[in-house]
Amino acid sequence: MAPLLRATHQPVGLVRRLSTHDEPRTSAKQIVAVLLRSLWPAGRTGLKVRVFIALGLLVGSKVVNIQVPFFFKSIVDQMNEVTSGVSKEDVAMVAVPVAMVIGYGLARSTAAGFQELRNAIFATVAQKAIRKMARQVFQHLHRLDMSFHLNRQTGALSRVIDRGSRSINFVLNSLVFNIVPTALEIGLVAGILTQKFGAQYGVATLSTLAVYTVFTIGITQWRTQFRRDMNRLENEASSKAVDSLINYETVKYFNNEDYEADQYDKSLKGYQLASLKTQTSLSLLNFGQNAIFSAGLTAMMYMAAHGVMDGSMTVGDLVLVNGLVFQLSVPLNFIGSVYREVRQALIDMEAMFVLRNRESVVQDLPNAPDMHVSAGEISFDNVQFAYSPERQIVNGLTLSIPAGETVAVVGPSGCGKSTLIRLLYRLFDANNGTISIDGQALPDHSMDSLRRSIGVVPQDTVLFHDTIFHNIQYGNLDATEEEVYEAAKLAKIHDSIMSMPNGYQTRVGERGLKLSGGEKQRVSIARAILKDAPILLCDEATSALDSPTEVEIMASLKALAKNRTTILIAHRLTTIQDADRIVVMDGGKIVEMGKHDALLNLQGKYHDMWTQQQNAALGMVSGDEELTTVGELEEDTVGVTGASHSKHTAGDTPRG
Numbered sequence: 001m002a003p004l005l006r007a008t009h010q011p012v013g014l015v016r017r018l019s020t021h022d023e024p025r026t027s028a029k030q031i032v033a034v035l036l037r038s039l040w041p042a043g044r045t046g047l048k049v050r051v052f053i054a055l056g057l058l059v060g061s062k063v064v065n066i067q068v069p070f071f072f073k074s075i076v077d078q079m080n081e082v083t084s085g086v087s088k089e090d091v092a093m094v095a096v097p098v099a100m101v102i103g104y105g106l107a108r109s110t111a112a113g114f115q116e117l118r119n120a121i122f123a124t125v126a127q128k129a130i131r132k133m134a135r136q137v138f139q140h141l142h143r144l145d146m147s148f149h150l151n152r153q154t155g156a157l158s159r160v161i162d163r164g165s166r167s168i169n170f171v172l173n174s175l176v177f178n179i180v181p182t183a184l185e186i187g188l189v190a191g192i193l194t195q196k197f198g199a200q201y202g203v204a205t206l207s208t209l210a211v212y213t214v215f216t217i218g219i220t221q222w223r224t225q226f227r228r229d230m231n232r233l234e235n236e237a238s239s240k241a242v243d244s245l246i247n248y249e250t251v252k253y254f255n256n257e258d259y260e261a262d263q264y265d266k267s268l269k270g271y272q273l274a275s276l277k278t279q280t281s282l283s284l285l286n287f288g289q290n291a292i293f294s295a296g297l298t299a300m301m302y303m304a305a306h307g308v309m310d311g312s313m314t315v316g317d318l319v320l321v322n323g324l325v326f327q328l329s330v331p332l333n334f335i336g337s338v339y340r341e342v343r344q345a346l347i348d349m350e351a352m353f354v355l356r357n358r359e360s361v362v363q364d365l366p367n368a369p370d371m372h373v374s375a376g377e378i379s380f381d382n383v384q385f386a387y388s389p390e391r392q393i394v395n396g397l398t399l400s401i402p403a404g405e406t407v408a409v410v411g412p413s414g415c416g417k418s419t420l421i422r423l424l425y426r427l428f429d430a431n432n433g434t435i436s437i438d439g440q441a442l443p444d445h446s447m448d449s450l451r452r453s454i455g456v457v458p459q460d461t462v463l464f465h466d467t468i469f470h471n472i473q474y475g476n477l478d479a480t481e482e483e484v485y486e487a488a489k490l491a492k493i494h495d496s497i498m499s500m501p502n503g504y505q506t507r508v509g510e511r512g513l514k515l516s517g518g519e520k521q522r523v524s525i526a527r528a529i530l531k532d533a534p535i536l537l538c539d540e541a542t543s544a545l546d547s548p549t550e551v552e553i554m555a556s557l558k559a560l561a562k563n564r565t566t567i568l569i570a571h572r573l574t575t576i577q578d579a580d581r582i583v584v585m586d587g588g589k590i591v592e593m594g595k596h597d598a599l600l601n602l603q604g605k606y607h608d609m610w611t612q613q614q615n616a617a618l619g620m621v622s623g624d625e626e627l628t629t630v631g632e633l634e635e636d637t638v639g640v641t642g643a644s645h646s647k648h649t650a651g652d653t654p655r656g
Contacts, residue, residue, distance in 0.1 A: 130168045137161055137356050144360045157355075160235065164352025167345035174338045174345075182332070189324050197313070197321065201300060205325065208296025212332060215288050220343050223281045227344045229274040231351070237267035246511070293332060297325050362429050362447070370449035371440050375403035376534045376565035378424065383433035385416075385423060393419045394430070395588035401581075403438075406558075406566040408576035410609065411585035417569045418459065421537045424567075425454060437535070455533035457557075459540040459569075461524040463512030468497055468523065469504035471512070475527030483530060490560070491526035492552045493519060525553060529560055536561055539569040550575065573610050582606065 138161070186209055194202030244251060244260045251260055304321045307313030378401040385394040394416045401407050409417045422428050423435060426447050435442045442450060455475075463471045473484050484504075488494040496519060500506045512520045525541060541557060542550045554575055557568075570576045577596040584592035584599065584606045591605050599606035 129172060130165055133168055133352075133356075134161065134165045137164070137352055140356055140358075144358065160351040160355065163231070163348040167348045171342055171345050171349070174342050186328060189328055193321065193324060197304075197307070197317070200303065201321065204296060204300050204303070205328075208293065208299075209328075209332070212289060212292045212296075215292060216285065216339055219281065219285045219288065220339055223278065223285070224343060224347060226274055226278040226281060227347050230271060230278060231348065233267055233271040233274055237264060237271055240264050240267055249513075289332075293329055297322075297329075300325055362426055364446050365444065368444065368446045371437065371442075371445035371453065372449075373437055373453035373534050375438055376453075377401065377403045377438050378535070378565055378567075379434070379436045379439075380420070381434040381436075383423065383430045383435060385419060385428065385430050393588055394423070397433075397585075397588065397590060399583065399590060401565055401567070403565055404563055405580045406561050406568065406578075408568040408570055408579035408582045409585060410570055410573060410576065410582060410606070411591075413571075415585040416588045417585055418539050421456070421539055421567065421569065424537065425456065426450060453533055454535045454537060455528040455531040457521075457524050457528045457536075457538040457541040461512065461520040463508050463515070463520060463523060465507065465510045467505045467507055468500075468515075471508060471523055472504075472526045472530065475530035476532070479530050484526075487526040487529040488522075490529050490556050491522045492556060493522035493526060496522075522553065525556065525560075529556075534564055536564050536566040537569075538566070540571060541568070542572070542575055573606075573613055584609075 141157070186205075190202045190205045193205055240260075240263055244264065251257060300321055301318070304313060304318040308315060308318050378399075380397050380399040383394055383397045384392070386392045393414075397416070397420075399407075409420060411417055419428075423430055424442075426442055429443060437450070437453070464474070469481075469484060472488055473479050475487070476483070479487075485494060488497060488504075497504055497506070506514075508514050512523070515523070521541065528536060528538075538557065542553050550572075558578065568576050568579060576582060579596070581593060582596060582599055583590055584604075586605060592599055592602060594602070600610060
C-alpha cells in the first residue's frame with residue numbers, strides 16, 4: 001500500500017489576502033541583490049560585454065564632463081588678460097580663444113553623447129532583466145496552490161506586477177548610472193577643489209553634500225508611508241473596478257451602477273488624499289534640498305570672491321569653483337530624486353517579490369519522478385480534508401475505482417463531491433490518507449505528469465478572450481485543425497460554431513461572455529476530448545444544457561469515457577443512470593454505493609433524491625395539457641437511458 005499522504009501542509013491556514021501585510025516583507029537589500037545578479041547572469045557573455053562597455057562610457061562621460069569648467073575658466077582668464085591691455089581691433093582677433101571655445105563645446109557634446117550611447121547599450125541588459133523577472137513572477141503565480149487563487153484580487157494582482165516590472169528598469173539604471181557615478185564625481189570635485197584652492201573648499205563641498213544627503217534620506221524615509229498608502233489604495237480601486245466590470249450583467253440586473261461608482265470613488269478619494277500628502281512632502285523635500293545646496297554654493301562663492309579680491313585667485317578661478325560646484329547640482333538633484341524614486345520603486349517591487357517568494361502549499365518533492373498511468377485505477381484510502389477547522393469536507397473516505405470504470409458521485413451540495421476532483425488533481429493535498437493512481441501515491445510524483453493523465457470538464461467553464469478555435473485547441477495545443485473540428489463535432493458544438501459569422505475565428509469575449517452557458521460547457525467538453533487523457537473527471541458537465549442537448553452530450557461523454565476511468569459529479573440523477581457504479585455522499589462520507597436499480601431498491605438516500613427530482617420535474621410540467629403521463633415525462637427527463645427504468649419512476653413517484 002502506498003504511504004499515507006503527509007499532513008505537513010494544512011489547507012486550514014491557507015486563506016490569506018493578497019497583501020504585503022500578510023507576508024514577511026522582502027528587504028531592500030534582498031531585492032537589490034537579485035537585481036544586481038541579473039546584471040551579471042551566468043553564461044551570458046554578450047550581456048556582460050554590454051555592461052562593461054556601458055560602464056566604460058560612464059567613466060568616460062564623467063572624465064570629459066569634469067573638463068568643461070576648466071575650459072570655461074581658461075576662456076574667462078584669457079579674455080580678461082586680452083581685454084586689459086590691447087585695442088578693440090586686437091581683441092576682435094585674439095580675445096576669443098577659438099580653441100578653448102571649440103573644446104568647451106566638444107566636451108559638453110561628447111559627455112552627452114557618451115551618456116546617450118551608454119543608455120542605448122545598457123537598455124538591452126535592463127529589458128532582459130525585466131522580461132526575466134516578469135516571466136518568473138508570472139510562472140510562479142501559476143504554480144501557486146488553489147487557495148491563493150481562490151482568494152486573490154485580480155485587479156490588485158495585475159497592478160502589483162505592472163508596477164514592479166516598471167520599477168526594475170529604473171532601479172537598475174539608478175544603481176549603475178546614478179548612485180556610484182555621482183559618488184565618483186563628488187570625490188573628483190572635492191579633490192580638485194582641495195588641490196587647487198585649499199582644504200576649506202573640499203570641506204565645504206563635502207559638508208554641504210553630507211547635510212544634503214542626510215536631509216534627503218530622512219525626509220524620504222518619512223514619505224515612504226505615504227507611498228505605501230497610495231499603492232494599497234490604488235490596488236483597492238483597481239480591484240473594485242475590475243470586479244465590477246467583470247460582473248457587469250449583475251450590476252445591470254439590480255440597477256446598482258451608482259452604488260458601484262460610489263464604492264469605486266471611495267477608493268479614489270483615499271488615493272487622492274494619500275497622493276496629496278505625497279506631493280506636499282515632495283515639495284518640502286525639494287525646497288530643503290535647494291536651500292541646503294544654495295547655502296553651500298553661496299559660502300564657497302563668498303570664499304572665492306575674497307580670493308579674487310586679495311589676488312590669490314583669478315576671475316577664471318571663481319568661475320571654475322562655481323562651475324565645479326554647480327555641476328554637482330545636476331547629479332545631486334538626480335541623486336535626491338533618484339534615492340526617493342528608488343525607495344518608491346523598491347516599495348513597488350516589494351509586493352511583487354512577496355509574490356515571487358511565496359511558497360505554494362502544494363509542491364512536488366525534490367526530484368519527484370513522473371507518474372506513469374497505464375490502467376487508471378484510482379484509490380482513496382481513509383482520506384480526510386478540511387478547508388478550515390470548522391469546515392470538515394471529506395471525512396475518512398475510502399473508495400476504489402477499477403481501471404476503465406465509470407463512477408458517478410452524487411449527494412447534496414457541500415457533501416464533498418467536487419472536492420474529490422480537486423484532491424485527485426492535486427489542487428489541494430489531503431490532510432490525511434492516501435490517494436493513488438495505479439498504486440502510485442500522488443504526492444510522491446510530479447504534478448505535471450499527474451495532470452497530463454487527467455482530463456477535466458469543470459462545472460464553471462471560463463474561456464480566454466480569444467477565438468473559439470483557440471479555446472478548443474487549448475486542450476491540446478499541438479492538435480491539428482481537423483482534430484479540433486472533430487472534437488467540436490463530438491461535443492455537439494460544431495454546427496453552432498459554423499452558424500456564427502466568423503465561424504471558428506469568432507472571439508468569445510472576456511471569460512467567454514459572448515457564448516451561452518451551454519456553448520461554454522460544450523467547448524469545455526471538446527477540450528477534454530482533445531486532451532485524450534486516460535482519466536476523465538466531469539463536474540456537472542451538463543448543468544447548463546437543455547434536455548435534448550444533454551442527451552447528445554451524455555452520449556458523447558459515454559463514448560469518450562469508453563476504456564477510460566471516469567468520475568462523474570452530478571446533481572441531475574437522470575444523467576448518470578448508466579454509470580457502472582453510483583457513489584452517494586453525505587457529510588463527507590460514502591453512505592450508499594451501487595448501480596442505479598439497486599440503489600432505488602434500497603429505499604435510502606439515493607431513492608429519496610430520485611423521488612424529489614422526479615416530483616420537481618412533474619411539478620414543472622403539471623400545467624402542460626400535452627404532457628399528462630409519467631411515461632411521457634420520462635421521455636423528456638430520463639435522457640441517455642431512455643425509459644429503461646420507468647418501473648422505478650412509476651412505482652416510486654406519484655403522478656402529480
